[in-house]
Amino acid sequence: MCGIVGYIGKHDAVPVLLDGLRRLEYRGYDSAGVAILADGKISVRKKSGRIANLTDLIAQSPVAGHVGIAHTRWATHGGVTDANAHPHSDQSGRLFLCHNGVIENYATIKEQLISEGHTFKSQTDTEVLAHLIGKEYDALASAPGTARLVKSLRSALTQVVGTYGIILMHADAPGVIVGARRGSPLVLGLGSGENFFASDVSAIVAHTREAVYLKDFDIAVLGANDFEITSLLGGASGYEVSKVEFSADDVSKGSYAHYMLKEIHEQPETIRDAMRGRLVREEATAKLGGLGMTPQQLREVDRIILTGCGTASHAAMCGEYIIEALAHVPVEVEFASEFRYRNLPLPKDTLVFCISQSGETADTLAALREGKRKGLRVLGICNNVASTIARESDGGVYMHAGPEIGVAATKSFTSQVTIMALLGLMLGRIRHLSTTEGLRILDELEALPGKVARILAQSDHIRAVAEKYAHAKAMMFLGRQFNYPAALEGALKMKEISYIHASGYPSAELKHGVIALITPEVPSVFIAPEDSVFEKNVSNIEEVKARKGPIIAVGTEGCDRIAKVADDVLWIPECPDYLSPILASIPLQLLAYYTAVHLGCDVDKPRNLAKSVTVE
Ligand code: F6R
Numbered sequence: 379m380c381g382i383v384g385y386i387g388k389h390d391a392v393p394v395l396l397d398g399l400r401r402l403e404y405r406g407y408d409s410a411g412v413a414i415l416a417d418g419k420i421s422v423r424k425k426s427g428r429i430a431n432l433t434d435l436i437a438q439s440p441v442a443g444h445v446g447i448a449h450t451r452w453a454t455h456g457g458v459t460d461a462n463a464h465p466h467s468d469q470s471g472r473l474f475l476c477h478n479g480v481i482e483n484y485a486t487i488k489e490q491l492i493s494e495g496h497t498f499k500s501q502t503d504t505e506v507l508a509h510l511i512g513k514e515y516d517a518l519a520s521a522p523g524t525a526r527l528v529k530s531l532r533s534a535l536t537q538v539v540g541t542y543g544i545i546l547m548h549a550d551a552p553g554v555i556v557g558a559r560r561g562s563p564l565v566l567g568l569g570s571g572e573n574f575f576a577s578d579v580s581a582i583v584a585h586t587r588e589a590v591y592l593k594d595f596d597i598a599v600l601g602a603n604d605f606e607i608t609s610l611l612g613g614a615s616g617y618e619v620s621k622v623e624f625s626a627d628d629v630s631k632g633s634y635a636h637y638m639l640k641e642i643h644e645q646p647e648t649i650r651d652a653m654r655g656r657l658v659r660e661e662a663t664a665k666l667g668g669l670g671m672t673p674q675q676l677r678e679v680d681r682i683i684l685t686g687c688g689t690a691s692h693a694a695m696c697g698e699y700i701i702e703a704l705a706h707v708p709v710e711v712e713f714a715s716e717f718r719y720r721n722l723p724l725p726k727d728t729l730v731f732c733i734s735q736s737g738e739t740a741d742t743l744a745a746l747r748e749g750k751r752k753g754l755r756v757l758g759i760c761n762n763v764a765s766t767i768a769r770e771s772d773g774g775v776y777m778h779a780g781p782e783i784g785v786a787a788t789k790s791f792t793s794q795v796t797i798m799a800l801l802g803l804m805l806g807r808i809r810h811l812s813t814t815e816g817l818r819i820l821d822e823l824e825a826l827p828g829k830v831a832r833i834l835a836q837s838d839h840i841r842a843v844a845e846k847y848a849h850a851k852a853m854m855f856l857g858r859q860f861n862y863p864a865a866l867e868g869a870l871k872m873k874e875i876s877y878i879h880a881s882g883y884p885s886a887e888l889k890h891g892v893i894a895l896i897t898p899e900v901p902s903v904f905i906a907p908e909d910s911v912f913e914k915n916v917s918n919i920e921e922v923k924a925r926k927g928p929i930i931a932v933g934t935e936g937c938d939r940i941a942k943v944a945d946d947v948l949w950i951p952e953c954p955d956y957l958s959p960i961l962a963s964i965p966l967q968l969l970a971y972y973t974a975v976h977l978g979c980d981v982d983k984p985r986n987l988a989k990s991v992t993v994e
Contacts, residue, residue, distance in 0.1 A: 379992045380464075380478040381405040381450040382564070383581045384545040384555045387572020387602045391446030392436065398574075398581035399429050399450050401629060404637070404783050405578065406452030406988040409463035412436070413474040413547065416443030420474050420549050424463035444602075447545050447555060447575075449476035452988035455484070456501030466505040468512020469496050472549040473527075475511070477504040478577050479541035479562040480993050487537065503540075510534040511546065522550035528599060528608075531556060535597075535610055541740065541992070545575045558597045558610065562992045563738050563766060566590040566598055566605060568619065573600050578990075579764070580781055584626035590617045591764045620764060629781050636981045638784030638875070642967050643834055646827035648779040648789040649960070652796040653823055662816030663807040664800035669757055670773035677808050679729045682709045685717045685745045686733035687991065689787035689870065690794060694733050695863035696959045697798030703860075703956050704802030704819070705809055714745040715994070724749075730756040731774075735782055735790035736990035737765020744994070746770055759797055761790050775800075784982050785989050786875050788967045791867060792830075795960050799823060802956070822954050826961075829951040833964045836949060840965055843930060843946045844972035847901045853878055854892065854927075856885040857905035857962070858915055864905050864959035868966035875984050876974040885911075885918040896927035903969070904944070905962045908934040909955040919943050930969070932962045 381402025385391040395412050403410075410432040411424025421441045425431040429450060449464035456462040465474040481487075484503035487510055492498070496509050514530035527548045535542075541561030547554070557564050557575050567574030567582035567589055574582040575598075579589050592598055595610040596617075609615040634640035658665050669676075682701060684694035691713055698709040712722070714732070718741060730749040734742045737760035746767055749756040758771035761779050768774065777793035800823075807816050847853070853872055857865035866882035873880045883892055885904065896902065902922045906915035916939060919929055923943070933940035933947045941947055948965035950958070974981045 379406055379452045379988045379990050380577065381581065382448070382476045382478055382543060382545055382575065382577040384447045384557065384575030384600070385572070386445045386555050386600060387569060388444065389572065390442050391444055392442055394585065395446050395448035396429065396433060396436070397584065398576060399432070399448050402450055402576070402578060402581045403429055404785055404983065404989045406450050407983050408451045408453045408458040409460065410448070410450045411463045411465055412441070412446055412448040413465040414441045414443040414446040415547055415549065415552055418549055418552060420472065420547065422465060422467070422474065424460060424465070426458050426460050426463060445547060445552060445555065447474060447476050447547055454480055454993055455503045462500045462502050464504055466500060466502060466508045468508045468515070470512055470516065473508060473512045473515065473546060475504060475508040475544055475546040477507060478543040478992060481507050481538050481542065482540040483538060507534065507538060507542070507544070508546070510537065515548070524551040524554050524599060527551045527556060528597065531558060531597065532610060543577050553601055555600045556597065557592065557600065559592045560594050561740065564592045565764070566592065566600060572602055573605060575600060579622050580629045580783070583622050583624065583629065587622040587625070589620050589622050589764070591620065623763065624781055629783060636784065638786055638788060638971055638981050641782055641784050641789045642964070642971065644780065645789050645792050645964065646831045646834070648777070648793050649796050649830060650827045651778040652793040653800065654778065656800055657820050657823060659817070659820060661807070662813040662820060664804040666775050666800060666804060668773055668775050673808050676805060678727050679707060679805070681725060681728045682707055683712060683717070683728060683730045684709060684733060685712045685714045685730065685742065687714050687739050687741050689791050689867060690733040690735065690742070692863045692867040692870065693791050693794035693798065695866070696795045696860065697801070699860045699863070700795070700798045700956045701802040701805060704811065705805035707805055707809070714739065714741040718744040718748050724752055724754060726753070728754055730754050731759055732756060732767055732771060733759045733794055734765070734767050735761045735777070735787055737762040737767035738990050738992050740992050740994050743767055743770070759794060761793070783989070785984055785987050786871055786970070791963060792960050796823070796826070799957060822957055826957060829953060829961055830964055832951055833949070833961060836965070837968055840948055840968040841972040843948065844969050845976050846946065847928065847930065848973045848976040850878055850901050851899040852895065853880040854895065854900065854902040855880060855882040855905070855966070856888065856902055856918065858885045858911040859909070860955050860959050861905040861907070861962055864962045864966070867963055868903060868905070868970070871967055871970035872973065874987060875970055875981050876977055876979055877985065878973065885915050888918055888921060893921065893925065896922055896925045898926045898928065901928040901930055903930045903932070903966070905932045906940055907932065907950060907958050907962065908937050908952065909958060916943055932965055
């Protein structure tokens with residue numbers, strides 16, 4: 379959420395920054411801007427709307443220099459206007475700042491600054507922070523330059539409450555960009571004769587794969603040939619140079635029309651990667667070494683809490699059904715935003731899993747910290763290996779799904795549910811599952827990627843169905859048992875990218891109110907594979923048909939009953955009940971995708987959204 383890039387070095391900063399912003403556009407696309415330092419002066423170009431608008435502005439009014447900062451915004455405080463676009467300056471107009479996060483006490487600070495004669499051009503909390511740092515800078519008696527800038531930054535940051543990943547520069551300190559983080563990610567990219575700042579390595583991976591991930595309270599001073607990291611809490615701060623696992627090609631769309639479509643099609647591979655090296659045939663189980671727990675410790679777990687937001691919370695709900703079915707361990711799912719403020723009774727043998735693709739979601743991170751504060755073992759299930767959740771958790775499982783750029787989560791969902799199945803198998807084998815049962819589950823897991831590929835091969839049929847219903851007034855998504863969370867996820871995909879209102883329910887809930895919404899203009903998507911609740915689902919389908927509601931079903935290949943009762947069927951291969959949400963989610967992702975494309979929606983950058991929600 380919001381993207382930040384900074385460059386200092388031998389090349390012109392503008393093309394590097396614009397390229398970085400384009401790669402970060404999925405993090406926010408309300409407005410974008412750059413500030414470039416040259417000849418002791420900082421020039422700014424900023425514009426509301428997509429990065430293309432900023433590029434046009436720079437073409438009309440060029441700017442160049444070897445030091446610069448840039449930002450793409452997802453609005454929090456202040457509307458989507460040119461004035462609210464970052465970078466923001468201080469009162470002197472010599473200091474510029476880009477910010478990701480929220481300064482919670484900005485209103486009080488602003489009031490104070492106004493009483494001291496400061497004037498503001500925007501409604502943002504960021505501009506207040508820029509003014510505060512500038513005020514501290516102007517108040518210091520020391521010589522203008524880097525040391526004074528860092529001192530004023532330290533002093534300002536001790537006065538603010540909230541979260542920030544910031545980079546700033548001052549016309550008095552032309553040889554450096556300064557960055558700081560608390561709660562919002564910030565990384566240094568190390569080049570040769572050039573260095574970078576970014577909120578996400580994907581912005582700079584085309585230039586360097588050497589990265590230093592900053593920690594909360596770090597302050598980094600970045601020159602073209604060197605850098606220094608200290609802590610706001612005092613003294614030097616330790617750091618590690620990491621090698622970025624993916625390349626610039628991994629964050630390109632390739633031949634696909636959209637990132638979302640590419641990521642949907644990557645799923646046979648990403649599901650395989652989620653299992654790679656973790657299936658142990660000789661022991662008929664799954665091994666998840668990253669948990670850092672012995673079988674004895676895992677045997678003692680008597681309750682699991684799965685927490686996350688949005689799609690990750692749907693994966694958690696799938697996990698609840700799967701782990702309870704395979705391992706008979708009680709599982710509870712909590713939205714991370716609720717967990718963090720709810721005073722849940724948490725017996726000591728409770729294990730908490732925080733599920734997050736980005737590993738940076740503010741609520742999920744806060745849930746992690748709350749769990750740890752309460753003395754529990756908190757594990758992460760993350761895709762981004764360098765993320766804050768991955769680093770702060772007591773251990774966990776990486777998804778290894780590669781960068782997910784499409785704002786709508788797809789491959790991360792199926793990776794998360796696959797990991798839930800691995801957990802269920804592992805915990806089940808420690809408890810009551812026999813070797814034979816374990817081996818059967820392993821066989822089914824190994825067969826998944828091939829089955830997913832078979833579903834993807836039906837894309838043309840799914841597109842035709844999507845186009846048939848694309849002008850629906852609303853849609854219902856219904857499923858039972860393991861597929862109730864899949865229905866929630868199907869509805870979320872549909873509404874977030876096509877803007878068709880969609881709701882997910884357990885099929886049996888229809889009669890308790892939802893059925894009032896059924897009309898010929900409101901199709902119902904039933905996830906009804908041939909499982910233990912198939913007949914019950916068919917009865918619910920009949921109830922909808924009796925009210926002239928169109929039926930799209932996700933059904934098991936070769937099932938005549940579903941072909942007869944539904945208007946259209948999206949086929950999935952036969953599989954055990956506990957794996958069916960993985961297969962069922964694939965046609966639902968494609969249904970949402972083709973509906974949105976048919977309606978002319980911007981699939982990769984849906985309205986009002988941004989990837990990685992780093993504010994509460
Ligand atoms: C929906 C979607 C969001 C995310 C949610 C959590 O398609 O992408 O609902 O799932 O914001 O994000 P992570 O998994 O990064 O914590």
